[in-house]
Amino acid sequence: MASLPAPVSRVTPIIWTGSANAGQRHVAEEVPVALVYDASTEAVMMATPADLEDFAYGFSLNEGLISQMEDIRRLDIVPGPNGIEARMWLTPAHSQAMTARRRSRTGPTGCGLCGLDSLEEVLRLRTPIRPSALRLTASDIMAAVTSLETRQPLGDQTRAVHAAGFWMPREGLVAVREDVGRHNALDKLAGALARTGVRGETGAIVLTSRISVEMVQKAAAIGAPVLIAISAPTALALRTAEAAGLTVIAVARHNGFEVFTHPERIVLADS
Template sequence: MLPSERNDLNESDAPAPTSRRVPTLVVAYDDPTAREGHRDLAVEMPVNLVYGSVPYAVMMTTPSDLVDFAYGFSLTEGIVESVDEIRSVRVEDGDGGLRLVVDLAPGRLREHLARKRAISGRTGCGVCGIDDLAALPKAEPRAHAVQAVGIESIQRALLGMGDAQLLNHTTRAVHAAAWADRDGNLLALREDVGRHNGLDKLIGALMRERTDPREGFVVITSRCSFEMVEKAATFGAAILVAISAPTSLAIDRARLHDMTLCAIARSDTLTVFTGRERLLLAAER
């Protein structure tokens, strides 16, 4: 059924914009000039699902069709078995996000509250185990004493990623996270079906080698949502390069942590969203 045909929606079903326009700087590796512009990013927002008055889970979503999301999540998580067991869904503003307050039929609510919550870690979920908005991850802001990196170093790292992704060559089904030194040489790379897992593996390897986070930058093959920025910031990295686009919250967190965030990184250009001061263009070398 098309949205225009539905008659059961209200204003609370779309409480926030689903995209946000941000300023960008598009840089070509072989061109000394940069092109200013704008790009529309998908909005990423934490949504806390609450049953009765008890928080259950925080999910990162685009804030549209949230009532639909509450129904579908409730069914697929096994909280309800049919639509009749949900009496109503209310969308509320929360501290740093939104709350979906789901009113269950009395019998179903009692069964839900009696059951111990257990959401297994998913390959696509970055906040598994969190049941309240206040517990959303946030790294401690760090002062980054990092020398500027030439964009040709980023290009070198990107070009080296293909040959280094051995598992992806075989499966075409995994993400990679890599660490490059300031010259763009890849020093470590880890792969996983989950983009968050791949970055965690990389950070773990760098920790074990006692790698100085000021001496290089992180490259990820996935889109860049907020938790990828948070993980890189927790490690202490000041520069994060993503092959796909970032979300709105990723931009906000990169600014909060004073990080340089480059995304939509290709073999010929990359787009700078935050931290332009840490990049040296061809004309600035």
């Protein structure tokens, strides 16, 4: 059986800075990863070949294909000559639901919103945020953003991947996952949290990417009441976050941030 490729490769570009010189650079690998349920492929994503067990569980949870980890009876990561398969076998009830889902599908799937049946399904909020006692100060938010900067080994090497982290008061960052795809990084984080028993309502998700509607939907599926990003949100993402009860903090930098939705969870007295 083929082995998994390394997540980073080294290349030798010609570097021009007034004159041409041979150089070296680390670049992120990007491979097709097929999410396969009961021997049928549900989606193929271009992803970094690392933390693929987390990816399989997180994608399954965030897309509503399973409701808990135990709904997957077996998971195998199988590399091949053309990519990698994450082969999952579901419990009988979820296997039947997956079969019904495939039969009702009206068209081909895409990579950002995978396996959706209609335009209405794209905009459907699967999981509103449950009540949470989480409150964050301005110092908490800045600490979360700063902490994520120091926990991106692939990003430090390649400058070409996104990161998603989970930050908890008094504990800091408890998990970070990286990937060439921002959706994939958040799915991997979801899987890591589920596999370690960390509940989403206990902390905040921190992203290096912009906040699009899919990122809001995935954050809501995880159950995190606060989503922090260094980049800006889209208008649809904000409308979805408002309806979900999700606090969105974006444009988070060393010198400040912007709170877009549900500011009641943010205590700014220390600022």
